[in-house]
Amino acid sequence: MTFALYEKSGRVATVTLNRPDSRNAIATQQDCDDLAGALWRAHDDPGVNAVILTGAGKSFCAGGDLKTIRERTGIGPRATPDGTRANYRRGVHSIIKALADVEVATIAAINGHAIGLGLDIGVLCDIRVAGASAKMASSFVKVGITPGDGGAWILTNAIGATHAAELVLTGDTIDAEEGKRIGLVTRVVPDDRLMEEARALAERIAVNPPRTVRLAKRLLREAQHSRLHDVLELSAAFQALAHETADHKEAVAAFTEKRAPNFTGE
Numbered sequence: 001m002t003f004a005l006y007e008k009s010g011r012v013a014t015v016t017l018n019r020p021d022s023r024n025a026i027a028t029q030q031d032c033d034d035l036a037g038a039l040w041r042a043h044d045d046p047g048v049n050a051v052i053l054t055g056a057g058k059s060f061c062a063g064g065d066l067k068t069i070r071e072r073t074g075i076g077p078r079a080t081p082d083g084t085r086a087n088y089r090r091g092v093h094s095i096i097k098a099l100a101d102v103e104v105a106t107i108a109a110i111n112g113h114a115i116g117l118g119l120d121i122g123v124l125c126d127i128r129v130a131g132a133s134a135k136m137a138s139s140f141v142k143v144g145i146t147p148g149d150g151g152a153w154i155l156t157n158a159i160g161a162t163h164a165a166e167l168v169l170t171g172d173t174i175d176a177e178e179g180k181r182i183g184l185v186t187r188v189v190p191d192d193r194l195m196e197e198a199r200a201l202a203e204r205i206a207v208n209p210p211r212t213v214r215l216a217k218r219l220l221r222e223a224q225h226s227r228l229h230d231v232l233e234l235s236a237a238f239q240a241l242a243h244e245t246a247d248h249k250e251a252v253a254a255f256t257e258k259r260a261p262n263f264t265g266e
Contacts, residue, residue, distance in 0.1 A: 003034040005056075006041060011049040011206035012199065013042045013104075023113055027065035027074045032091040036098040036123075043102040046265055049206040049213050051102075052198045053125055054109040060134070061118025064092075066143065076148075085194025092117065092149045099124040100221065103214035105205045107199035110134045110176075110185065112226035120151040123158045123184060126217065129198050130176040131191040136184060138164075144170040157224055159183040210265040 068074025
């Protein structure tokens with residue numbers, strides 16, 4: 001059974017982490033391949049504009065599976081430090097790179113626990129919506145390890161150096177409202193409306209011209225680590241591409257004619 005279920009409805013894909021009996025902990029390299037593969041599947045489909053990432057059952061993702069970590073059979077340590085480093089680069093980092101590089105908009109619908117790697121996967125999504133009972137922690141130090149998934153960069157870019165330091169160095173667990181206060185999530189909704197709210201948000205993105213949405217997302221990603229002048233150059237180049245799309249011409253025509261646009265992705 002695949003770890004990451006993939007469903008598509010209209011221009012929205014839903015990727016569901018599917019091991020509820022272990023709170024959707026990531027255990028094996030195959031789990032990493034499944035999740036990264038699902039994200040790239042959405043990226044490669046011009047008919048997808050947005051992805052919702054969530055977890056089956058009562059948790060989003062409990063992070064790395066401690067049983068396989070202890071046994072040195074999963075995504076973590078190997079017989080030597082060099083082997084461990086290669087294992088992280090081959091597995092966990094493939095998920096992180098996929099989330100960083102896919103061009104479709106990503107929305108994390110955080111239900112229940114998002115811990116360690118699970119938190120960083122959620123935070124790396126473009127938009128994060130949490131259920132009211134969600135619990136979040138960057139708890140690597142609690143088990144004597146560091147954020148080997150790039151969490152120091154992910155959290156610092158999302159919530160700033162001070163809040164990131166408090167989460168990473170204490171390993172404390174926080175609730176959804178505190179997560180919203182510090183910017184880990186953009187909104188908190190009742191648990192029973194989490195997927196409904198995430199879907200409504202995804203649909204608001206999905207109605208826009210597909211190619212333009214992807215270009216706009218790439219600009220947002222580049223803006224996280226580039227100088228303004230570099231982003232300006234990239235913005236001009238992307239704008240030149242956008243002006244030549246059929247969807248841009250359709251949007252202008254629809255506005256002029258006071259009707260709803262019909263976007264085709266061209």
